Amino acid sequence: MINIREKLAQNGLKVTPQRVAVYEAITRLNNHPNAEAITDYIKRKYPNIAVGTVYNTLETFVQKGIISRIKTNGDVMRYDADLNGHHHLYSRDARRIEDYHDEELNQFLSEYIRKKQIPNFTVEDINVQIVGKFID
Amino acid sequence: MINIREKLAQNGLKVTPQRVAVYEAITRLNNHPNAEAITDYIKRKYPNIAVGTVYNTLETFVQKGIISRIKTNGDVMRYDADLNGHHHLYSRDARRIEDYHDEELNQFLSEYIRKKQIPNFTVEDINVQIVGKFID
DNA sequence: TTTGGTGCAAACTCTTTGCAGGGTC
């Protein structure tokens, strides 16, 4: 869990209530929310926040590496505040996305890919999507 | 390489020039094209095809399992006609997506995940996204 | 004749952008 105020400062970004709220919304919601869910959440506390601000903030955060975008089926953009290497479980339609932490898998994959040496490509990150059915 | 006419028939879909064209566009372009690229490609041959038709067709194909959607950063929907288990190399901004075939990796992953038994989840498919830099 | 499927255009959703106002160093 990072301190968002410090993180903003480190990146030369002003610490504003909106930015803090956006970051907190993502961590609290922790369902890899989209911009709408984030905005709704924040509006409970700051009813005046503008969607434009939310989108701008999210984009800034992604650029600075404070959060990351999660790959979806292309319908909406979704965000993740957890930057520790982890993977995701997807429902078939990709509406539901949950974390899958597996250090053993991480180890194996980075080692495997390092050895494999993909031609004309420099690997920066490896993400596993496990698609299937959630059983509740 | 499947025979699209047969495939359509098997799925109770009428064999129309548009449907065949959409399928061929995806295989020919083979850059995991979006609807726009597919439409542009088809228009060279059938200038009258409607975008609505392309979208409808793509959705139908995905539902029937004739093609699949590729996960993106949420900007646009992109499609893949190759249903054989394979993975993808992504540029950081996810604009460029290339195939990564690796049977050894497939073997390992399906075996690994099978053994691992993720609670409350039935695995149907595993996809690895390798994010990094293409060197041309 | 009934049932899809297509073209066209309008509608809708999600995201980006321009601009005026406000806060902060």
Added chain:
DNA sequence: GACCCTGCAAAGAGTTTGCACCAAA
């Protein structure tokens, strides 16, 4: 005051939908 950030509203891009027409079984 210069700069950055925000709210608001409009614009833009991508996708979906409704409807009339057409073609094939």
